[in-house]
Amino acid sequence: MDIKALDKAIQEIAFKRTELKKIDYNNPQYDDMEEALHDLEDVLHENYGDYLEEVLQEVHDKLSPDTDILLPIAYLAKSYSISGKNEFSVAHTEGVYVEVDSMPGKETKLVIVPNPLRILLNTKEKQQEVWRSK
Numbered sequence: 523m524d525i526k527a528l529d530k531a532i533q534e535i536a537f538k539r540t541e542l543k544k545i546d547y548n549n550p551q552y553d554d555m556e557e558a559l560h561d562l563e564d565v566l567h568e569n570y571g572d573y574l575e576e577v578l579q580e581v582h583d584k585l586s587p588d589t590d591i592l593l594p595i596a597y598l599a600k601s602y603s604i605s606g607k608n609e610f611s612v613a614h615t616e617g618v619y620v621e622v623d624s625m626p627g628k629e630t631k632l633v634i635v636p637n638p639l640r641i642l643l644n645t646k647e648k649q650q651e652v653w654r655s656k
Contacts, residue, residue: 525639525655528570532636535562536602536610543601563595570594574634581632581641581653586620597634597641610637614644 538559545552574594582591599616617631622643631644632652639655 523570523573528566528573529636529639529655531562531566531570532598532634532639533608533610535559535566535598536604536636538562539598539600540602540604567593567595577641577653578632582620585622585624585632585643585652586630587623589620592618594634597632599633599635602635608637610635612642612644612649614646614649617642617644 538555542552542555542559545555571594574597575591578591578594578597582589597618599612601613601616603611603613605611612633612635615631617633620630620632622628622630625645628645633642633644634640635642640651641653643650643652
């Protein structure tokens with residue numbers, strides 16, 4: 523698996539989502555930008571969907587074996603913060619809800635974050651890295 527290419531593909535989606543979030547629905551460019559975003563998501567799914575599903579299955583098996591995995595696109599944040607050094611972070615509210623066996627009653631979410639490519643477990647109190655690409 524070409525992890526660098528996968529990471530770059532997720533970064534492109536993150537940039538496009540950030541760009542799209544900055545404009546209004548009434549902007550004449552909105553539909554074209556949204557279509558470009560969907561194209562990037564389709565390419566990610568076609569090229570890396572199987573690999574990401576395997577990784578997500580490993581994470582789910584470890585943390586939340588009773589929760590079904592969703593398509594990898596669902597685990598991408600709606601919004602990323604991107605620093606001047608191209609470092610990506612997400613809010614604690616981002617991600618897909620999962621029921622973590624070791625944290626009963628807690629609101630827990632999994633989210634994919636690029637550069638470096640990793641999966642975070644979000645709770646209200648903290649973010650915990652549960653997988654990182656090699």
